[in-house]
Amino acid sequence: MARHNLEKQLSILDFALSSLWRHRMKSLSVLLVFAAVIFLLASFQMVTQALSDKAKQVLAHTPEITLQKMSAGRQESIPLAYGEQLAGIFGIRRVVPRIWGYYFDEVRLANYTVMGLEVNEMPEGGRLGATLAKGVMPGPADEAQGRVVVGQSIKKTMDLAGRTTFSLFRPDLSLKPFEISGEFSPDTDILTNDLIVMNVADARDLFGIPAGLVTDLCVYVANPKEIETIAKKISEALPSVRVLTRSQIQKTYQVVFGWRSGFGSICLLAALAAFVILAWDKASGLSPEERREIAILKVLGWETSDILAVRSRESVIVSGLACIVGMTAAYIHVVYFDAALFRPVLMGWSVLRPDLHLLPRLAAGDILLILAFTVIPYLAATVIPAWRSATVPADSALGG
Amino acid sequence: MLIELSQVSKVYNQGRANEVRALSGIDLTVEQGSMVCLKGPSGSGKSTLLAIIGCIFPPTSGRAVIAERQLARLPDRFLTLHRRETIGFIFQRFNILPELTVLENIALPLLPLGVTPKERKLRAHELLERFGISHRAQFPAGQISGGELQRVAIARALINNQPIILADEPTAHLDTNLSREFMAIMQQLKAAGKTIVIASHDPLVFEHPAIDRTVTILDGRIHVP
Incomplete structure (x- = not known):
């Protein structure tokens, strides 16, 4: 009995395949549109996941707590003396000053992120060397004045060719020279692409920040x-200070990517809805030949459930093929074309777009999500027309 | 009796504005191994009567017993199963699926039965040999001649070895030679013990010597001259 059922199922599958072939233009048009929808959704999901992974990986190097002084709801420079007030909080390992700002290059119309760090004072400062493709991080002010590490796009944007020196304007329009002592790895592009790292003294000089002040204190x-717990104690000790923990910064990035991804997903849902309408239309629009074929099969002893099984197998085959084609195309799009279609939406506002090489990650959950948003609506949209086609009366195959 | 119809009537769209009474008070019996022709003009009810005998739908009223099963008592699914085991159909224009091969067309009734591909092929080849068209087995059915098409349709009606063969206007689109050839094959099948009912208004059919009885249908009733 089981063998008999298996043979029947195989026969129906075989007939469904040949039916798809016989109506190949119709099948192909649905398959292509379906694959395109899956391609868009899967690409988007892969890029979002890859960016989130990359951000998480790079943000692992950020300080556990960052302090910023707020005044009238806006950030302003924070006195170094605030760090001394935290000496009484048990559990703080070290407080390191940092200057973080933006430099607008009017000649090249590009915005650079400038970060002044005291790498030697940072507990895990030595590990920052791992983010470099070549060179070393700038040392303390007395040893490394004017030395910087730059992101991948900086050299290209400044058009330095073989040179390792460049100059930036101070607020008083005098020029401050810099020498490139290292470059960040392309793997960290998402955060370092437009970044210039120097020591705190150089950053203070570049931005004209008075001595004794910095933009952030890293705890x-x-x-x-x-x-x-420590963040809470700092908030109590320094009420005018904004206290940001590493997990909060990571969440902010996740929310930013999540928001962008959500925005994109909403746009793609419109495409999905249009596809479902197309699928319904294609599945319900039986041609006279198709109606005749169903009637003939029924007269020849095919049950309504057999016809429905053929139609269902056809839908499953189309869905399966569309999934394979769509997801493969999405993988190629992300890996080999660096998600060219979605880069403007997902990469943010920076003038220097990161030259990212993404490694897509598609977890089982993501695949299920994509299937839930594509295959299930498609099957739902085709099952009723399939049932309607299966109930074509058998006597319509007979003459008058 | 293999086919017994008593006071059978069929009303389409009963109770609606477009109600059509297709058959009224039909009494008909067909013995096993005989060949009966249902004669009458288009729209007279021949195809409806054939559909009831072919277990496609039960009558609206009356008693229809086909191969010892009373149709009115059978749900739709069992009508299909009974039809599958009992009735072989030959359609007007033969209703062959032109994109399938000749062999696939002949084996179509076996697909939902769970018959293995090997067995399907074997049975189809036996019939192809019998009707002299084995060389056309792998041809798309849309590319063979009218005479070959007719034999494919007959082979398909016999693939499951059903005892009753129903043919609906089988010679309507055939020339005289092919019509004669068709009737010759029917005569052979009758000799082999098949019960055959043919709906036709072609004199080549109803005047054929192999026909045991001709029943004239007019306006949904059996016409007695």
């Missing part, structure tokens, strides 16, 4: 489990 803690 490193001894026990990562105590981050939230």
